[in-house]
Amino acid sequence: MEKIKYFCEIRVITQKNPILKLSHINNFYPFYFGIAVLLFLQSCSVKKNNLGNRVYHNITAHYNAYWNGKESYKEGLKQMNSSLRNNYSEILPIFNYGTDQYAKALSPYMERAIQKSSVVIQQHSMRFKNKEYNRWVDDAYLLLGKSYFYMGEYVSARRTFEFMIDEFKSTPSEYEAMLWLVRTYNRTKQFEKSGPLLKQFQDLVDYEKVPLSQQREFPMVYASYYLLQEKYAESVEFLNNAIDINNDKQLITRLKFILAQVYQNQGNLEAASELFLEVVHRNPAYDMAFNAKINMAKSYFAGVGNSDEIIQSLEMLLNDSKNEEFCDQIYHALAEIALKEDDQSSAINYLIQAVALSSNNNFQKVSSSLTLADLYFNKGIYKNAKLYYDTAMQVMPIGYPDQQALINRTRVLVSLVAHLETIQIQDSLQKISRMPEEERLAVIDAIISDITSKDKMEQTAERERMQDLSIARQQQNTFSQNQGDGAWYFYNPSTLSYGFTEFVGKWGRRPLEDNWRLSQKQVQNMGFSENVRQTETRDEEDLKLQGKAISKKDRNYYLNDIPLSENQLNESNNKIIEALYQSAMLFKEGLKDTTRAIGQFETLMQNYPDNEFKIQAFYYLHKLYLSKELNKSTYYKQQLLSQYPNSDYAKVIINPDYFKQLSSLRGEIETLYFDTYQAYENEQYYVSISLSDRAIANYNDSILIPKFEYIRALSIGRIEELDSLLINMQRIIAKYPNSEVVPLAKNLISYLNSTSTQTGRDSMTIMPEKEEIKSNFYFQPDTTHLYILIINTERVNLEAVKLRLSDFNLKRTFSRSLTIANFVVTENSNWLAVMGFGNKQEAQDYINEMNKDEYVLSMFNKEEYRHFVITANNYSILLQDKDIDEYLKFYYKHYQTTN
Numbered sequence: 001m002e003k004i005k006y007f008c009e010i011r012v013i014t015q016k017n018p019i020l021k022l023s024h025i026n027n028f029y030p031f032y033f034g035i036a037v038l039l040f041l042q043s044c045s046v047k048k049n050n051l052g053n054r055v056y057h058n059i060t061a062h063y064n065a066y067w068n069g070k071e072s073y074k075e076g077l078k079q080m081n082s083s084l085r086n087n088y089s090e091i092l093p094i095f096n097y098g099t100d101q102y103a104k105a106l107s108p109y110m111e112r113a114i115q116k117s118s119v120v121i122q123q124h125s126m127r128f129k130n131k132e133y134n135r136w137v138d139d140a141y142l143l144l145g146k147s148y149f150y151m152g153e154y155v156s157a158r159r160t161f162e163f164m165i166d167e168f169k170s171t172p173s174e175y176e177a178m179l180w181l182v183r184t185y186n187r188t189k190q191f192e193k194s195g196p197l198l199k200q201f202q203d204l205v206d207y208e209k210v211p212l213s214q215q216r217e218f219p220m221v222y223a224s225y226y227l228l229q230e231k232y233a234e235s236v237e238f239l240n241n242a243i244d245i246n247n248d249k250q251l252i253t254r255l256k257f258i259l260a261q262v263y264q265n266q267g268n269l270e271a272a273s274e275l276f277l278e279v280v281h282r283n284p285a286y287d288m289a290f291n292a293k294i295n296m297a298k299s300y301f302a303g304v305g306n307s308d309e310i311i312q313s314l315e316m317l318l319n320d321s322k323n324e325e326f327c328d329q330i331y332h333a334l335a336e337i338a339l340k341e342d343d344q345s346s347a348i349n350y351l352i353q354a355v356a357l358s359s360n361n362n363f364q365k366v367s368s369s370l371t372l373a374d375l376y377f378n379k380g381i382y383k384n385a386k387l388y389y390d391t392a393m394q395v396m397p398i399g400y401p402d403q404q405a406l407i408n409r410t411r412v413l414v415s416l417v418a419h420l421e422t423i424q425i426q427d428s429l430q431k432i433s434r435m436p437e438e439e440r441l442a443v444i445d446a447i448i449s450d451i452t453s454k455d456k457m458e459q460t461a462e463r464e465r466m467q468d469l470s471i472a473r474q475q476q477n478t479f480s481q482n483q484g485d486g487a488w489y490f491y492n493p494s495t496l497s498y499g500f501t502e503f504v505g506k507w508g509r510r511p512l513e514d515n516w517r518l519s520q521k522q523v524q525n526m527g528f529s530e531n532v533r534q535t536e537t538r539d540e541e542d543l544k545l546q547g548k549a550i551s552k553k554d555r556n557y558y559l560n561d562i563p564l565s566e567n568q569l570n571e572s573n574n575k576i577i578e579a580l581y582q583s584a585m586l587f588k589e590g591l592k593d594t595t596r597a598i599g600q601f602e603t604l605m606q607n608y609p610d611n612e613f614k615i616q617a618f619y620y621l622h623k624l625y626l627s628k629e630l631n632k633s634t635y636y637k638q639q640l641l642s643q644y645p646n647s648d649y650a651k652v653i654i655n656p657d658y659f660k661q662l663s664s665l666r667g668e669i670e671t672l673y674f675d676t677y678q679a680y681e682n683e684q685y686y687v688s689i690s691l692s693d694r695a696i697a698n699y700n701d702s703i704l705i706p707k708f709e710y711i712r713a714l715s716i717g718r719i720e721e722l723d724s725l726l727i728n729m730q731r732i733i734a735k736y737p738n739s740e741v742v743p744l745a746k747n748l749i750s751y752l753n754s755t756s757t758q759t760g761r762d763s764m765t766i767m768p769e770k771e772e773i774k775s776n777f778y779f780q781p782d783t784t785h786l787y788i789l790i791i792n793t794e795r796v797n798l799e800a801v802k803l804r805l806s807d808f809n810l811k812r813t814f815s816r817s818l819t820i821a822n823f824v825v826t827e828n829s830n831w832l833a834v835m836g837f838g839n840k841q842e843a844q845d846y847i848n849e850m851n852k853d854e855y856v857l858s859m860f861n862k863e864e865y866r867h868f869v870i871t872a873n874n875y876s877i878l879l880q881d882k883d884i885d886e887y888l889k890f891y892y893k894h895y896q897t898t899n
Contacts, residue, residue, distance in 0.1 A: 215245060419583040
């Protein structure tokens, strides 16, 4: 005290006598500065548990690192909540965490929170005798875990919360960590871990050990646990508890809305309507109030009002300019009311409006498009169904329920509509061809007249556009002057008028609709590689080269397509036959619509009894009628067995395991061929002869038999005289004139004849067979591989094969995501490529599985397909020279498949 008093006196003196100032301060400054530094350094220590240290580290941790981290965390949540949108077409989540994109956007904020939390834990923790004396360390751990959670790093979040539960026993931090751990398990769909933890927490609540803040949060977490599993009935109790115990007005409003949605889902429409009305009266955000009114309309059958009143109230909402962005939802609600009254026509009209007006709400657009597509699909209007399924696909978010099934249905409809249009167009053309010439020309003239009228309308619109463009150019000079009044653009009539005329000048008078930039709209086929070819679409350059009329106002433009000659009529009939068969298969395999499949097959047989698909039609009609009309099933079975007893389809009727046995044999002979070839390459000639003899004896109808004969002849040539080789090659050419080995045999004969002056077996060392083993292909087992299936499209339904291949991929648990592509290599040969294998082993496992499963390969006769695996580099080489035989030699050398 004396020193402090003396120091104060000196300060007074120095103020009066400046001469003393420097001398006194210089005398005492080092002493007091040193004392201050020592006190500061002592208080920075976390090794000593005293009052000064505790005060210092609590204050520093709280108001420095923790405060900054918490502010960053709060700012991140604020940014997320400002951009989150509720999907009112589904039951709202209690906790809206957003998507993975939101997690990425939050990363800068959460990483700063993690950094600051770590500073508190690492630099300010004061733990003595298993007790933490810094009260902000547990808060820092909680902030750390929650930051990991919102970043989507759920493993780190889980570990943090689990550590807190063990470290901070019987404290509010433990209870809050337990609830956040449940949230983490719920978020990662580990509900089997959430349940026991929630029951454990319930016991703590019952013993009144949990603070009020966690008691308020607990029923919300429990309700979320059930809602995420779509166990709506179980969630009701906890939603009611959450509403009763919480006091936040906005939160209670949201919980009431969710509970109303749950009641609506369960069919308790009266309770739902009452709660939605309560929500409206609580003055929520406009979008929630609007959707509450919409849902009240959907619940009118509970006795609250009648349909006329509800429709009238919805129409009033339509006329309110504030609801312009919600018109799609209003029309969808009107459609739902119409569907409840079984008025599908009105429902379709409302849904068309809903889809057309939906621009900002993709959830609603998907919902309306799918509802409309289903209505058209059930009515058999497949063209419209395809268009609206395709619209839904364009805006459907990843992870949408049953997304893959919807993609498959859309893909099938793309092909189906193309075939149905082919049938319709060819029927119409044949109908016109049967008309008297005068009547036929009158029909064509009517079409030309319609086109002429449309052209005149387009010319008028073009003149208006040019006029508007001229006005826009005139106004362009005055635009800068009009900007000077300081009014915002949309409040300034002059600039607004200029903007309108500028738009019209550039784009013309476009209607308010999707894809307004396109004067001729074409539906985008998102995600599908097959293009639908329309008969009316022409390549005018090709027509010019062919000397045909290219003007749509010329009669010859249409006469070229009308089948007037016998050859043209046969070609038209073949198109109809193909389309009928393919559409029948798509109904059967793609859409599982047995009734329409039967209809297409029977139309095919009635109108074209001698068509090329007669065997298949008999077989499938027999199978399709098995569960419908046994008499008809028996009839088609007898037709198949009597007319085509030796066909594979007849054999499978007699022996249901025929295709399995065929698949097994196919795998066996391929393995045997590989072993035979390997024995020859390893100069085990007697072994290769023996294996060839076994194949010829047991598999004499296999397409590989000529190749066995060829290897057998080469092996004999190695151990006997060259004359025997020459004789065997000539025999192979005579016995298998159409085989793939014939060119090889002819080359070898030419070689032998050209080297007739040489003797002995040394000449065999430079035989073409050895040259053919050398390959342009490269063995790269660790690079990307493809599976190739080559089919003859003249005899095989391409779309059905693609569907089965897609189903096969979906059923198998392969580690990679597989995609299917289609390449037309020759006119009648399609190569289906399955891509996504990282190396040889993955691809080989796939083809082995394919050989074991008859689902795909049972569709073909043995001569209708080939399949193998190949690297991406070798595939490029193969596409250039298309020498499949050469690649297969390489393939059997380096790859081995099993049955």
